Amino acid sequence: xxxxxxxxxxxxxxxxxxxxxxxxxxxxxxxxxxxxxxxxxxxxxxxxxxxxxxxxxxxxxxxxxxxxxxxxxxxxxxxxxxxxxxxxxxxxxxxxxxxxxxxxxxxxxxxxxxxxxxxxxxxxxxxxxxxxxxxxxxxxxxxxxxxxxxxxxxxxxxxxxxxxxxxxxxxxxxxxxxxxxxxxxxxxxxxxxxxxxxxxxxxxxxxxxxxxxxxxxxxxxxxxx
Numbered sequence: 001x002x003x004x005x006x007x008x009x010x011x012x013x014x015x016x017x018x019x020x021x022x023x024x025x026x027x028x029x030x031x032x033x034x035x036x037x038x039x040x041x042x043x044x045x046x047x048x049x050x051x052x053x054x055x056x057x058x059x060x061x062x063x064x065x066x067x068x069x070x071x072x073x074x075x076x077x078x079x080x081x082x083x084x085x086x087x088x089x090x091x092x093x094x095x096x097x098x099x100x101x102x103x104x105x106x107x108x109x110x111x112x113x114x115x116x117x118x119x120x121x122x123x124x125x126x127x128x129x130x131x132x133x134x135x136x137x138x139x140x141x142x143x144x145x146x147x148x149x150x151x152x153x154x155x156x157x158x159x160x161x162x163x164x165x166x167x168x169x170x171x172x173x174x175x176x177x178x179x180x181x182x183x184x185x186x187x188x189x190x191x192x193x194x195x196x197x198x199x200x201x202x203x204x205x206x207x208x209x210x211x212x213x214x215x216x217x218x219x220x221x222x223x224x225x
Contacts, residue, residue, distance in 0.1 A: 006185065006222040008161045009102060010152060012170035013113035014049060015192025017099075018127065020089040021046050027082035028060050034077055037064035049193040050172050051146075052114040052139045053078060082119065091127055092191065098215035099132055105219060110135040110155045114145045114174070135159055147177035152184065167222065169214065176202035185222070187214060 014020045021042055028048075029039035040060060048059040057075045058068070066074065103109055111133050113120070117140040124130050135158050137151045144150045156163050168179030171192020176199070179186035188204035189211065199207060208214040 003221075004164045006107070006165050006167050006218070008108040008110065008156065008159060008166040009218065010110045010112050010155055010166060010168050010179075010184075012146075012172070012175045012192075013111050013115060013123075015171035015194075016092075016169060016175070016189055017095050017111075018089055018091050018123070020123075021049060021193065022088040023085040024049060024056070024082065026088070027078055027085045028056070030081045031057070031074055031077045032060060032064055035061070035064070035066055035070065035074060037061075037066060040064070046193055047196045050114070050174055050195065053082075053116050079116065079118070086119070086122055086126060089123060089126065092189075092211055094210060094212040094215070096128070098211045099129070101215055102218065103132065107218075108134045108159055108161060110137070110159070112137045112146065112151045112155060112168075112175075112178070114139040116140055146174040147181070149178050149182035152178055152182040156182075167218065171199065173197070173199070173202040176204045179204075187217070189214060 011017055025042040025045040028045050032039055040063060048056050054075050057078045058071055061074050109132060115138055117138045120138050135155050137155055139145050142150055142154060152168060156166055163182050163184050167185045167187055168175060169187045170176060171189045172194040176186045176188060186204040188199045188207045190199055190207055190209050
């Protein structure tokens with residue numbers, strides 16, 4: 001593990017800071033019904049999240065046996081439906097307190113998510129996080145998304161912080177692969193969405209079962225005193 005003191009912590013959003021699956025499921029199920037299919041349910045949708053909304057919808061219609069020729073139609077339906085489905089998205093335990101603690105200790109905070117731009121302001125407002133992050137990169141910011149490391153490089157360049165001073169925190173292999181490709185320290189949370197696989201398979205530098213433990217680790221091992 002790179003032991004250089006850190007000044008920037010980059011977080012994935014869905015499955016790391018927030019549990020959005022209930023609302024994503026609502027939007028996916030409504031989309032499938034409009035397309036003439038049965039609903040998928042939360043357990044399945046939880047295994048489909050990652051790589052952005054287009055891939056989520058593609059996985060859903062593949063499961064439903066709907067031709068990929070209807071992918072664009074299905075995606076537009078999903079985006080329209082999901083626009084009003086944010087009431088059941090919640091922050092995981094200790095996330096709000098942990099983010100405040102890191103910020104108070106002088107860390108820069110950023111989000112790197114594959115979620116489309118149009119949903120970020122409402123979600124961050126609902127969480128009370130509009131002023132929490134120094135940089136937010138979403139699925140529409142660049143032409144590439146995680147697991148490509150370019151979004152992480154973009155954040156570091158925007159904030160003028162070297163990658164060796166940065167940490168990538170996530171819950172899925174996309175986050176860990178992006179962080180490793182960028183030569184960042186990678187920390188993982190075990191409770192999120194990782195396609196039904198253990199996050200240990202991706203070999204992050206450390207794994208935590210709760211957000212409070214992750215924050216304590218960062219403060220104990222990576223703070224520049």
